[in-house]
Amino acid sequence: MMVQPARKSYYFEKGYSDLYNSIKGAWINNKISITGFWSKLSQKLSDTDTGALEKLFYIVMYVIAILSVIVVGTIVTLFLSLVHILILLCVMVIIYIAFLIMWGVDRLYLIWNKIFSPCTVCTKCSEYLIPTYLCPNCGVEHTRLTPGVYGILKRECQCGTIIPTTFFNGRRDLKAICPACGSPIYGKESKPICVPVIGGSAVGKTMFITAFIRDFAVSVVPASNWEIEHYSKEKQLLLENIVENYSKGNVRKTTDKSAISINFFLKSKDNLWYPEKLFFIYDIAGEVFGGETEDRLQKQYQYCHGIVFLIDPFSCPDILNDYFSKISPADRAQISQTNPNDALDIFIQKLQDIAGLSPSALSKVPIAVVINKTDIGGLQKLFDNTALAEIIARNSKKKLTESDAQDIACREFLRQNGLGNLVQTIEMKFKTNKFFDCSALGHSIGQGPMRPSHVMVPMRWLFSFIDRDIAKGWR
Ligand SMILES: [Zn+2]
Ligand SMILES: [Zn+2]
Numbered sequence: 093m094m095v096q097p098a099r100k101s102y103y104f105e106k107g108y109s110d111l112y113n114s115i116k117g118a119w120i121n122n123k124i125s126i127t128g129f130w131s132k133l134s135q136k137l138s139d140t141d142t143g144a145l146e147k148l149f150y151i152v153m154y155v156i157a158i159l160s161v162i163v164v165g166t167i168v169t170l171f172l173s174l175v176h177i178l179i180l181l182c183v184m185v186i187i188y189i190a191f192l193i194m195w196g197v198d199r200l201y202l203i204w205n206k207i208f209s210p211c212t213v214c215t216k217c218s219e220y221l222i223p224t225y226l227c228p229n230c231g232v233e234h235t236r237l238t239p240g241v242y243g244i245l246k247r248e249c250q251c252g253t254i255i256p257t258t259f260f261n262g263r264r265d266l267k268a269i270c271p272a273c274g275s276p277i278y279g280k281e282s283k284p285i286c287v288p289v290i291g292g293s294a295v296g297k298t299m300f301i302t303a304f305i306r307d308f309a310v311s312v313v314p315a316s317n318w319e320i321e322h323y324s325k326e327k328q329l330l331l332e333n334i335v336e337n338y339s340k341g342n343v344r345k346t347t348d349k350s351a352i353s354i355n356f357f358l359k360s361k362d363n364l365w366y367p368e369k370l371f372f373i374y375d376i377a378g379e380v381f382g383g384e385t386e387d388r389l390q391k392q393y394q395y396c397h398g399i400v401f402l403i404d405p406f407s408c409p410d411i412l413n414d415y416f417s418k419i420s421p422a423d424r425a426q427i428s429q430t431n432p433n434d435a436l437d438i439f440i441q442k443l444q445d446i447a448g449l450s451p452s453a454l455s456k457v458p459i460a461v462v463i464n465k466t467d468i469g470g471l472q473k474l475f476d477n478t479a480l481a482e483i484i485a486r487n488s489k490k491k492l493t494e495s496d497a498q499d500i501a502c503r504e505f506l507r508q509n510g511l512g513n514l515v516q517t518i519e520m521k522f523k524t525n526k527f528f529d530c531s532a533l534g535h536s537i538g539q540g541p542m543r544p545s546h547v548m549v550p551m552r553w554l555f556s557f558i559d560r561d562i563a564k565g566w567r
Pocket of ligand 2: 228
């Protein structure tokens with residue numbers, strides 16, 4: 093255990109020295125009695141007035157006294173020391189067991205609830221279950237603020253302040269920093285839910301996130317009796333900005349080489365869960381994504397609980413050729429130049445190399461493959477009710493649902509248009525995968541408020557794997 097800037101509890105530090113001192117004191121007392129008797133005896137013997145018989149009497153008396161101190165004193169001292177040691181040991185064992193139990197309870201609570209305090213700056217913090225907490229009075233760093241030899245439920249900081257050491261008595265209210273890089277951590281001991289939205293440049297990631305976040309915040313959250321909370325004014329403004337962009341249909345492309353990350357706490361007003369969920373929806377600028385720069389940002393992928401992989405169908409030459417005449421010039425200017433196959437390969441490589449996800453860990457992450465922009469050029473026809481009914485009828489023995497039919501329609505569409513490789517890679521690398529069609533903007537560029545369709549379907553599907561509470565309560 094690392095040395096902490098706090099006072100160890102009595103039974104782990106002062107208790108030992110007290111025991112040592114009391115045993116030492118008992119022996120010293122015995123020695124003092126013996127030397128006392130001895131000096132009295134020698135005084136009597138050197139006294140010329142004392143007769144020989146009397147001297148003999150004193151010799152017998154003092155020798156008996158000295159012997160009894162040696163025998164009885166030793167026995168009594170040994171016995172009392174033993175009692176002292178046993179009491180100290182018992183109390184120590186009890187306290188040890190108590191703090192081990194509390195330590196275990198604290199650990200299990202964090203692990204069971206998948207609680208973790210992610211740092212958005214570095215990647216190393218995933219090795220730590222709890223962040224470094226700061227003393228509210230002197231600011232000194234407590235790197236292991238858990239039940240232990242410094243205290244079971246609370247500990248005394250070196251400055252004298254009493255601080256809590258468990259999840260249930262206020263530890264998470266203390267200020268915290270990342271143990272690896274020292275950046276402040278806001279989402280302390282909450283349950284992070286991280287969903288990166290990925291895809292090549294201009295596939296509509298920002299649009300998709302805008303549509304999802306706005307509809308989630310404005311419709312799903314109130315209807316489900318949930319509540320959104322922000323940990324900073326800046327994050328709150330970002331969300332307000334999103335709602336405004338939605339109503340104007342004006343979504344900036346994330347051209348600055350940084351990830352937009354939308355984070356907020358989601359609480360249940362009915363207290364159906366605790367602690368709150370901490371949403372992380374990442375949008376990485378396509379240029380960064382394609383250009384393999386700014387690896388630091390990509391490290392955020394390691395907290396990946398579900399993936400949205402967006403495809404711009406018109407980035408595929410076969411599809412673009414077929415539909416070119418039906419696409420407005422404004423939309424043509426926004427077609428993604430990244431081949432979806434390349435985008436997927438780079439992404440998988442990044443997840444493995446930078447985030448350090450093993451192929452088997454990666455295969456457990458659910459992925460929603462979403463064909464975006466299906467409102468453009470009449471592409472919607474391939475996925476509308478008539479098309480789906482036809483697929484259901486064709487597979488009548490399988491008793492398909494509409495969403496199964498949608499999945500089949502999307503896979504077929506991609507295979508027929510030269511993206512069979514992509515479908516195959518997804519099926520090989522991700523155990524839980526489903527294909528969706530969607531239109532995040534809902535109409536041609538520059539035509540008023542966003543009218544997204546099918547954005548919530550893939551997200552709701554993802555959440556059915558990511559978080560049971562959210563899946564259950566989603567209205
Ligand atoms: Zn960090
Ligand atoms: Zn302090």
